[in-house]
Amino acid sequence: xxxxxxxxxxxxxxxxxxxxxxxxxxxxxxxxxxxxxxxxxxxxxxxxxxxxxxxxxxxxxxxxxxxxxxxxxxxxxxxxxxxxxxxxxxxxxxxxxxxxxxxxxxxxxxxxxxxxxxxxxxxxxxxxxxxxxxxxxxxxxxxxxxxxxxxxxxxxxxxxxxxxxxxxxxxxxxxxxxxxxxxxxxxxxxxxxxxxxxxxxxxxxxxxxxxxxxxxxxxxxxxxxxxxxxxxxxxxxxxxxxxxxxxxxxxxxxxxxxxxxxxxxxxxxxxxxxxxxxxxxxxxxxxxxxxxxxxxxxxxxxxxxxxxxxxxxxxxxxxxxxxxxxxxxxxxxxxxxxxxxxxxxxxxxxxxxxxxxxxxxxxxxxxxxxxxxxxxxxxxxxxxxxxxxxxxxxxxxxxxxxxxxxxxxxxxxxxxxxxxxxxxxxxxxxxxxxxxxxxxxxxxxxxxxxxxxxxxxxxxxxxxxxxxxxxxxxxxxxxxxxxxxxxxxxxxxxxxxxxxxxxxxxxxxxxxxxxxxxxxxxxxxxxxxxxxxxxxxxxxxxxxxxxxxxxxxxxxxxxxxxxxxxxxxxxxxxxxxxxxxxxxxxxxxxxxxxxxxxxxxxxxxxxxxxxxxxxxxxxxxxxxxxxxxxxxxxxxxxxxxxxxxxxxxxxxxxxxxxxxxxxxxxxxxxxxxxxxxxxxxxxxxxxxxxxx
Numbered sequence: 001x002x003x004x005x006x007x008x009x010x011x012x013x014x015x016x017x018x019x020x021x022x023x024x025x026x027x028x029x030x031x032x033x034x035x036x037x038x039x040x041x042x043x044x045x046x047x048x049x050x051x052x053x054x055x056x057x058x059x060x061x062x063x064x065x066x067x068x069x070x071x072x073x074x075x076x077x078x079x080x081x082x083x084x085x086x087x088x089x090x091x092x093x094x095x096x097x098x099x100x101x102x103x104x105x106x107x108x109x110x111x112x113x114x115x116x117x118x119x120x121x122x123x124x125x126x127x128x129x130x131x132x133x134x135x136x137x138x139x140x141x142x143x144x145x146x147x148x149x150x151x152x153x154x155x156x157x158x159x160x161x162x163x164x165x166x167x168x169x170x171x172x173x174x175x176x177x178x179x180x181x182x183x184x185x186x187x188x189x190x191x192x193x194x195x196x197x198x199x200x201x202x203x204x205x206x207x208x209x210x211x212x213x214x215x216x217x218x219x220x221x222x223x224x225x226x227x228x229x230x231x232x233x234x235x236x237x238x239x240x241x242x243x244x245x246x247x248x249x250x251x252x253x254x255x256x257x258x259x260x261x262x263x264x265x266x267x268x269x270x271x272x273x274x275x276x277x278x279x280x281x282x283x284x285x286x287x288x289x290x291x292x293x294x295x296x297x298x299x300x301x302x303x304x305x306x307x308x309x310x311x312x313x314x315x316x317x318x319x320x321x322x323x324x325x326x327x328x329x330x331x332x333x334x335x336x337x338x339x340x341x342x343x344x345x346x347x348x349x350x351x352x353x354x355x356x357x358x359x360x361x362x363x364x365x366x367x368x369x370x371x372x373x374x375x376x377x378x379x380x381x382x383x384x385x386x387x388x389x390x391x392x393x394x395x396x397x398x399x400x401x402x403x404x405x406x407x408x409x410x411x412x413x414x415x416x417x418x419x420x421x422x423x424x425x426x427x428x429x430x431x432x433x434x435x436x437x438x439x440x441x442x443x444x445x446x447x448x449x450x451x452x453x454x455x456x457x458x459x460x461x462x463x464x465x466x467x468x469x470x471x472x473x474x475x476x477x478x479x480x481x482x483x484x485x486x487x488x489x490x491x492x493x494x495x496x497x498x499x500x501x502x503x504x505x506x507x508x509x510x511x512x513x514x515x516x517x518x519x520x521x522x523x524x525x526x527x528x529x530x531x532x533x534x535x536x537x538x539x540x541x542x543x544x545x546x547x548x549x550x551x552x553x554x555x556x557x558x559x560x561x562x563x564x565x566x567x568x569x570x571x572x573x574x575x576x577x578x579x580x581x582x583x584x585x586x587x588x589x590x591x592x593x594x595x596x597x598x599x600x601x602x603x604x605x606x607x608x609x610x611x612x613x614x615x616x617x618x619x620x621x622x623x624x625x626x627x628x629x630x631x632x633x634x635x636x637x638x639x640x641x642x643x644x645x646x647x648x649x650x651x652x653x654x655x656x657x658x659x660x661x662x663x664x665x666x667x668x669x670x671x672x673x674x675x676x677x678x679x680x681x682x683x684x685x686x687x688x689x690x691x692x
Contacts, residue, residue, distance in 0.1 A: 035212040037105040039125040043078050045071065048123070058127040063120060068111050071121040072098070075109060085136050087143040090151060090334045091263060091280060099128070099145075104174070104212055106130045106147055131214040132207075134235050135170035137163050144334060149282070150219065151335050152235040160200060160223045163231050167221055171205055179204035179218055184240070191240030200224030200231075204238060217241040236335035242283050246291040252277055255341055256295035258288065262336055273350060279339040285330055288337040289315055292328055301326060323349035383458060386480045390430040395437040404491050405471065406441045408434060412481075418556075421491035426481045434475045434482055435460040445586075447471070466490070493556060516557060516565040524551040525569035527562075563588050 038057045044050075048062040055061075064071055076086065076098065084100040084107060098109040106128030114120030132150035136143060140154040156163040171178075181193045184204065195202050200223050207216040218238040226232050249259040254270030255277040262282055268275040281288045289310075293303065296319055304318040315330040329340040345353075397406040403416050403423060414425040427434055439449060439462070447464040454461035458477040464470070471488040516527035530553045555562050567577065567590070575592040582589040 035104055035129050037102070037107055037127045039107070039127055042107070042125055043082050045074055045078060045123070051122075059125065061122055061124045063114060063122045065120055067119055068113055068121040071123060072111055075111075075123060079107070079109070085140075085143065087136075087145040090144055090146050090336065101130065101136065101145065101147070104130055104133045129212075131212065132216060133174055133212065134176075134219075135167065135174065137166055137233060140233070149237055149335070150235060151237075152233065153334060154233050155226070156223075156231040156233050158231060159229065160225050160231050163223050163233060164201060164203075167203070167223075171221075175211060175213070176205040176207050176219075179206045184218070188240045191238075193240075197222065197224065234335075237282075239284050242287070244287055246281070246283055246287055248291075248295060255343070256292065256299075258283070258291045273345045275343045277339070277341045280333075281337045281339060282335070283337055285313065285315065285332060285337045288339060289330055292330075292339070292341070296326070296328075323352075383477060387430065387457065387477060389480060390433075390477070390482065391428060392430050392433050395427075395429055395433055397437075397441055404493055405438075405486065408437050411484075416491075418491065418493040421487055421489060423484075423486040423491055425484055426478075427484060429482060431456075431458060431460050431475050431477055431482055434484060435462060438462060438473055438475075442471070464490075493554060516555070516561060518565075518569055522551075524549060525566065525573070526551060526553050527555055527557070527565060529557065530555050559586065559588060563590075566590070 036058060039060050040055065040057060044062055045064050045066075048064050050060065050062040066074070079100055080086065082102075084102045086098060086100050089095070089099060096111070100107040100109070108126045108128050110124040110126070112122045112124070114122060128147065130147040132148055134145075134150050134152050136145075136152070137154065137156040139157050141157075142153075142155050144153040145151065156166075168178075183206075184191050184193045193204070195204075202223075203221045204218055205221065206218045207213050209216060218241045219235055220238040222232075222234045222236075224232045224234075243260075246258040249257045249261070251257060251270075252264060252266040253268050253272070253275045255266065255275060257264055257277065257279055258281055260282045262280040264277070264279045266275070266277045296303075299321070301319040301321050304320055307316065307318050309316040313332045315328070317328045319326040319328065324343050324345050326341060326343040331338050395408040395410070398409050398411060401407045403414075404418075405423070407414065407425065408427055408429065410428050411425040412427065414423075416423050429437075435455070442464050443449065445466075447466045450463040450465065452461045452463060460473075460475045462473045462475070464473070469488070469490040471486060471490040474485045476483050476485075516529055519526050519528045519530075563583070570592050571577070575594050578591045578593055580591060
């Protein structure tokens with residue numbers, strides 16, 4: 001025997017024993033389930049691309065480049081050639097899912113269109129467990145099969161004798177035992193056991209649980225000769241093994257439903273004018289009929305003799321109650337009793353219900369209106385009593401308040417949010433007194449009031465404006481107090497919490513430190529301690545040089561502190577304050593000029609082209625300053641600018657001119673040499689010469 005390398009096991013000598021050894025080492029619980037097909041071993045259409053993320057032993061998907069209709073027919077043929085037998089489930093005739101059976105294994109196949117691709121489809125394999133297996137006759141057609149009861153209905157191509165021999169052999173092969181009359185009488189003494197029928201024969205079988213079979217009941221095989229010479233086959237649970245008295249399940253649409261059922265659906269609700277219930281019951285027709293007669297009688301329905309039809313396979317009965325009529329229809333399909341129960345409310349009942357609803361609605365509206373009047377009257381009396389306790393005395397402003405607008409001296413529970421511009425507080429004064437306080441105090445500060453239609457003893461709405469600022473005030477009596485709510489841009493400032501506002505008995509907040517530090521990243525001077533900044537730039541058409549710059553900022557500091565900051569910063573940058581400054585307790589306006597190309601060297605990179613004048617406006621209350629700065633030339637001095645450029649103030653532009661002239665000279669020299677035959681000139685050489 002030749003030597004083996006890298007522990008490679010030679011075929012034919014060691015591989016088969018190794019497989020046996022591995023199989024013996026696998027535990028019994030890890031072996032494949034014989035009742036479940038491994039869908040990974042099933043045949044697939046040519047060109048199929050598997051989806052690895054959805055591949056398991058019991059389920060997989062793969063896509064093919066054909067439409068769904070073509071893929072469906074091709075898959076049917078593919079599985080049929082692999083000995084899979086197609087069947088339909090009872091009551092699922094319209095389903096697009098294909099179902100197959102092969103020995104004791106089941107398979108369902110579903111098809112979907114590719115995402116956004118009508119010329120592509122996806123095939124989904126899913127294994128099905130068959131818990132009650134029966135054989136299919138060879139070359140059978142019109143197969144209807146339920147693998148759980150079981151039920152089988154089909155047409156065998158041969159006469160009765162051939163299918164009978166087939167079932168005797170195949171039923172025994174999968175564990176079915178033939179049941180005799182003696183065996184039946186011992187357990188079901190009242191069972192009807194008949195082995196002969198017209199043009200056919202019957203046989204009864206039983207099967208023990210286990211080996212894939214679950215809770216088996218005796219079944220009845222019926223073979224009956226058809227007029228075309230073929231044999232009709234039906235296997236179903238023996239009638240004597242089905243429940244003879246049905247129990248009630250949960251209601252649907254207020255109508256009774258028995259159990260067990262194969263399917264059930266309903267329309268309408270328990271109080272609908274028309275209701276409908278459709279149920280497929282796994283029971284014989286007599287047992288189902290007895291159930292509905294019992295349940296409807298318990299609900300005060302009376303059975304009508306008119307129009308009644310009762311046959312072994314079909315029943316139609318009419319019922320009536322005090323307000324409704326009903327029609328009950330029962331029929332047989334496969335091994336099921338199909339029930340249809342439809343109820344309809346009478347015209348008189350519908351009219352009576354409409355009248356009752358109208359009367360109830362009218363009574364409700366009357367009761368609601370009366371209750372509302374009582375509540376309003378009681379509230380008005382309470383409000384008048386509470387308003388009598390509110391003071392109409394004139395109010396004075398609270399000293400040292402940190403809010404942008406004044407507060408009355410008796411303000412309580414003050415809540416101020418400068419970030420959102422909101423102010424709320426309570427007052428023991430009347431609506432009239434609070435409204436008069438704000439009208440007088442704000443008008444004294446230059447605020448203008450807009451007309452308002454809401455000015456009542458218990459509520460007042462006031463709106464004020466001043467320049468670009470707006471303020472809205474709502475004063476409303478809320479029980480024994482008056483509630484004041486204010487909002488608007490006039491209240492926007494540093495986000496100082498309510499405890500920062502000075503109230504009676506409360507601490508006085510501090511906005512920011514008095515020292516203001518300049519922001520080094522700002523083109524125009526502005527302190528770091530700011531809550532809002534707006535920067536604007538204007539340019540001349542056809543030029544990138546700015547001729548106007550504007551900055552707006554909100555600074556939570558004293559006006560004097562802000563004024564000192566800008567005088568210092570603008571002076572440091574070479575700006576000189578001119579005459580005509582206006583400085584008031586809550587407003588300041590100053591003018592600055594910048595001499596031609598003068599000032600601090602730090603100002604040159606930004607200021608040398610912004611020669612002109614600047615006007616600075618600072619306004620604010622006792623705790624806040626607001627500054628607006630504008631910088632830019634009033635009149636462009638182009639001649640002086642060119643003169644300054646010739647003297648070297650725009651060094652960068654001069655350097656660019658020198659480099660351009662040098663490239664031009666080098667290119668001219670190269671062309672001259674080329675003309676003299678010294679160097680060939682081409683696009684590449686020109687580029688190189690220019691680069692030099």
